[in-house]
Amino acid sequence: MAAGPKIEAPTLDALPTVPAIDPGAMAASKPYVAAKAHQEPLGFPGELLPDWEARAIAKLGELLGKYRSLRVYLDICVKCGACADKCHFFLGTGDPRNMPVARQDLLRDVYRRHFTLAGKVFGGLVGAAPLTRERLDQWYSYFHQCSQCRRCAVFCPYGIDTAEISMAAREIMDSIGIGQKYSNEIIAKVHKIGNNLGLPQPALEDTLLGLEEDVKEASGQDVKFPLDVEGAEVLLVTPSADFFAEPHVDGLIGYAKVFHQAGLSWTLSSYASEAGNFGMFIGSYEQMRKIALRIRKAALDLKVKRIVFGECGHAWRVAYAFLNTLAGPFDFLDPRYPVPQHIMELTRGFIRSGAIRLDRDANADKVVTVHDSCNIARATRMGPEPGSQFVYPRDILKAACPKFVDMHPDTTHERTFCCGGGGGLLTDELLDLRVKGAKPRVEALKQVVESHGVTHLAAMCAICKSQFTKVLPYYGYDMGMVVSVHQLVGNAIRMGEHS
Amino acid sequence: MAISGVSTFYAVLFYAATAIFLGGLAWKIGQYWRTPSPLKIAVTPAPVSAPGAALRVAREVVLFESLFFSSRWLWIMAALFHAGLALALVRHLRYFQDPVWEPVALAQPFGIYGGLAMLGGLLMLLARRLVIDRVRFVTAPSDLLMLLLLIGIGISGFGMSAMARVDVVMVKAFFRGLLMFQIRPLPIDPPLLLHLAAVAALMILFPFSKLLHLPGIFFSPTRHQADNPREARHLAPWAAKLEEKS
Numbered sequence: 001m002a003a004g005p006k007i008e009a010p011t012l013d014a015l016p017t018v019p020a021i022d023p024g025a026m027a028a029s030k031p032y033v034a035a036k037a038h039q040e041p042l043g044f045p046g047e048l049l050p051d052w053e054a055r056a057i058a059k060l061g062e063l064l065g066k067y068r069s070l071r072v073y074l075d076i077c078v079k080c081g082a083c084a085d086k087c088h089f090f091l092g093t094g095d096p097r098n099m100p101v102a103r104q105d106l107l108r109d110v111y112r113r114h115f116t117l118a119g120k121v122f123g124g125l126v127g128a129a130p131l132t133r134e135r136l137d138q139w140y141s142y143f144h145q146c147s148q149c150r151r152c153a154v155f156c157p158y159g160i161d162t163a164e165i166s167m168a169a170r171e172i173m174d175s176i177g178i179g180q181k182y183s184n185e186i187i188a189k190v191h192k193i194g195n196n197l198g199l200p201q202p203a204l205e206d207t208l209l210g211l212e213e214d215v216k217e218a219s220g221q222d223v224k225f226p227l228d229v230e231g232a233e234v235l236l237v238t239p240s241a242d243f244f245a246e247p248h249v250d251g252l253i254g255y256a257k258v259f260h261q262a263g264l265s266w267t268l269s270s271y272a273s274e275a276g277n278f279g280m281f282i283g284s285y286e287q288m289r290k291i292a293l294r295i296r297k298a299a300l301d302l303k304v305k306r307i308v309f310g311e312c313g314h315a316w317r318v319a320y321a322f323l324n325t326l327a328g329p330f331d332f333l334d335p336r337y338p339v340p341q342h343i344m345e346l347t348r349g350f351i352r353s354g355a356i357r358l359d360r361d362a363n364a365d366k367v368v369t370v371h372d373s374c375n376i377a378r379a380t381r382m383g384p385e386p387g388s389q390f391v392y393p394r395d396i397l398k399a400a401c402p403k404f405v406d407m408h409p410d411t412t413h414e415r416t417f418c419c420g421g422g423g424g425l426l427t428d429e430l431l432d433l434r435v436k437g438a439k440p441r442v443e444a445l446k447q448v449v450e451s452h453g454v455t456h457l458a459a460m461c462a463i464c465k466s467q468f469t470k471v472l473p474y475y476g477y478d479m480g481m482v483v484s485v486h487q488l489v490g491n492a493i494r495m496g497e498h499s
Numbered sequence: 500m501a502i503s504g505v506s507t508f509y510a511v512l513f514y515a516a517t518a519i520f521l522g523g524l525a526w527k528i529g530q531y532w533r534t535p536s537p538l539k540i541a542v543t544p545a546p547v548s549a550p551g552a553a554l555r556v557a558r559e560v561v562l563f564e565s566l567f568f569s570s571r572w573l574w575i576m577a578a579l580f581h582a583g584l585a586l587a588l589v590r591h592l593r594y595f596q597d598p599v600w601e602p603v604a605l606a607q608p609f610g611i612y613g614g615l616a617m618l619g620g621l622l623m624l625l626a627r628r629l630v631i632d633r634v635r636f637v638t639a640p641s642d643l644l645m646l647l648l649l650i651g652i653g654i655s656g657f658g659m660s661a662m663a664r665v666d667v668v669m670v671k672a673f674f675r676g677l678l679m680f681q682i683r684p685l686p687i688d689p690p691l692l693l694h695l696a697a698v699a700a701l702m703i704l705f706p707f708s709k710l711l712h713l714p715g716i717f718f719s720p721t722r723h724q725a726d727n728p729r730e731a732r733h734l735a736p737w738a739a740k741l742e743e744k745s
């Protein structure tokens with residue numbers, strides 16, 4: 001990465017502590033601005049427009065009419081501060097602008113100034129402020145210090161969701177020509193090639209063949225990694241990091257073994273070779289829809305009966321909560337199954353029905369804990385019951401590992417802390433922020449490492465996996481600690497004996 | 500008895516305040532109602548049915564459930580203030596009713612405790628806003644003024660019974676009169692006039708301020724939506740137009 005200030009992890013606290021505020025501490029943290037080449041493929045202006053201020057206000061007005069969340073949340077915050085100490089980025093940096101309410105205020109002040117009578121009449125008395133270049137820079141900085149994890153929304157008495165505000169702010173910034181390079185470059189790759197990494201079909205095919213050989217060598221089994229197979233029962237859509245990043249790829253091997261043992265035919269698609277949908281990060285319904293429609297087309301072209309998603313947090317949010325709306329109706333699929341399904345719904349079902357058998361001894365060397373991904377925890381379900389998004393992964397982990405320990409209840413389930421890399425922040429120039437943002441999660445991890453001898457952290461999201469392998473070493477933990485849920489399944493699954 | 504200018508002023512003030520309060524609220528509620536939610540964004544775990552979601556909102560409104568798990572001290576202060584205010588409001592219904600409803604009559608003695616709880620809660624909220632650095636950082640002058648206004652209403656309210664011994668029969672006649680579009684005399688007592696002016700100011704500010712959290716909580720998508728996106732599509736009109744295009 002580019003030479004920059006030395007990145008140092010904050011000292012971990014034994015008890016969760018709330019830092020004293022340190023104004024401006026993270027004012028300099030911002031991601032690279034998108035160049036023309038990253039903006040234009042998405043239909044955004046290539047550079048900051050000369051009349052950006054007027055256009056930004058007009059865009060805000062448009063969004064106020066389109067999103068009830070934005071409209072209501074900008075009005076009703078009472079500045080009680082209940083959310084202030086709930087954001088991992090505030091807890092990790094102490095910068096008060098990383099308190100959810102103060103982050104919202106960056107946009108709310110401008111809203112007050114331009115869209116409310118009180119703001120027009122009383123101005124600063126009610127906190128109204130004009131959109132200046134300085135304010136725009138603050139937007140760019142601090143709306144890219146929100147991982148859209150929605151922990152604040154759990155604790156706010158009105159459910160005010162700062163992610164909705166960040167998304168709107170990013171959409172406004174894109175529309176005036178100041179987008180974020182990381183997200184926009186990736187979205188363009190998906191539109192063009194089909195996945196975030198820009199892996200074309202031949203490369204993908206090669207990779208999958210390589211995996212077949214690896215599995216054959218290790219287990220002696222002919223486990224297939226099918227690509228673009230028409231007429232398969234299941235279309236598996238998984239984050240492209242699963243194709244070769246560690247430990248993601250071990251998760252992919254796990255899914256393949258599950259399908260193999262359960263005798264369920266499946267395929268990947270080279271056209272829709274990405275579960276992630278960065279359109280959500282930039283708050284763009286249109287971009288998100290365009291990406292989602294690739295999955296619909298792949299399902300139609302390959303004549304599958306079910307769509308199943310691999311391990312990824314925001315991908316599962318877009319899939320579970322938005323896919324049906326964005327790209328439905330999916331009346332051409334088998335109506336006996338929800339659309340889409342999570343791989344863990346299948347795996348847990350197979351374990352319970354006996355279609356696959358797990359041998360827990362295979363993971364006897366590990367004491368495992370689990371990181372609830374923010375998007376899965378706070379925006380989805382897996383089964384029919386509320387809360388199944390917590391139960392299913394734990395059921396699977398307990399079936400695959402003899403020793404499982406949960407972290408502190410204030411840091412799991414819907415109170416889970418973000419890994420610090422979600423929401424389009426998983427880019428090297430934000431590493432300092434990412435290390436600091438991981439602090440609350442690592443504190444909880446440290447606790448179970450010390451009290452229960454935890455050796456492994458199971459993750460169920462491509463971003464969490466990449467983020468943890470990168471930042472844990474700053475806190476003195478080995479990156480090998482991070483495992484995929486389906487990696488543990490893949491280790492434990494009994495191959496060969498079909499039931 | 501001749502009607503003083505002060506009585507007329509207060510009569511007009513209360514008609515105006517009521518009109519602005521009701522009209523402003525109706526306008527904001529209409530605006531919230533009309534603005535679509537294009538996506539399902541309920542914070543999960545969430546109820547999967549509409550009645551379940553309604554119950555979730557009701558728990559937030561009545562019990563401040565999220566706040567309870569968020570900050571216990573703040574919950575105590577907020578509960579004291581809001582519950583106290585509710586009791587005091589019920590007590591004040593007697594100024595508009597003749598005969599007074601049985602429940603309102605029964606609530607009279609508790610109304611005083613309500614007023615005390617409200618004032619205590621407000622003072623704690625004010626202290627908290629000034630003392631905790633995080634809260635001070637997000638406090639605008641209007642946040643303090645709002646608290647001071649409410650404290651002013653509470654103190655002037657108690658001031659009437661403690662120092663001035665306001666003629667409550669006359670006050671009641673004034674407000675009953677307003678209900679029948681008649682202007683009747685109001686006792687000219689400074690604590691009463693202060694109290695009423697502050698209440699009118701609060702009513703006027705309501706639809707333009709953060710007091711909108713009252714109607715707003717019923718329109719918060721993360722709370723009021725049922726969690727059923729796989730079962731049902733959820734297409735906003737503007738999003739449906741995108742489908743016509745492609």
Ligand code: SF4
Pocket residue numbers: 076077078079080081082083084100101155156157158159160
């Ligand atoms: S908890 Fe909600 S109402 Fe309170 S300051 Fe935060 S966003 Fe505003």
Ligand code: SF4
Pocket residue numbers: 086087088089098099100103145146147148149150151152153162163418
């Ligand atoms: S969504 Fe998450 S990252 Fe963003 S302000 Fe809320 S708690 Fe912080």
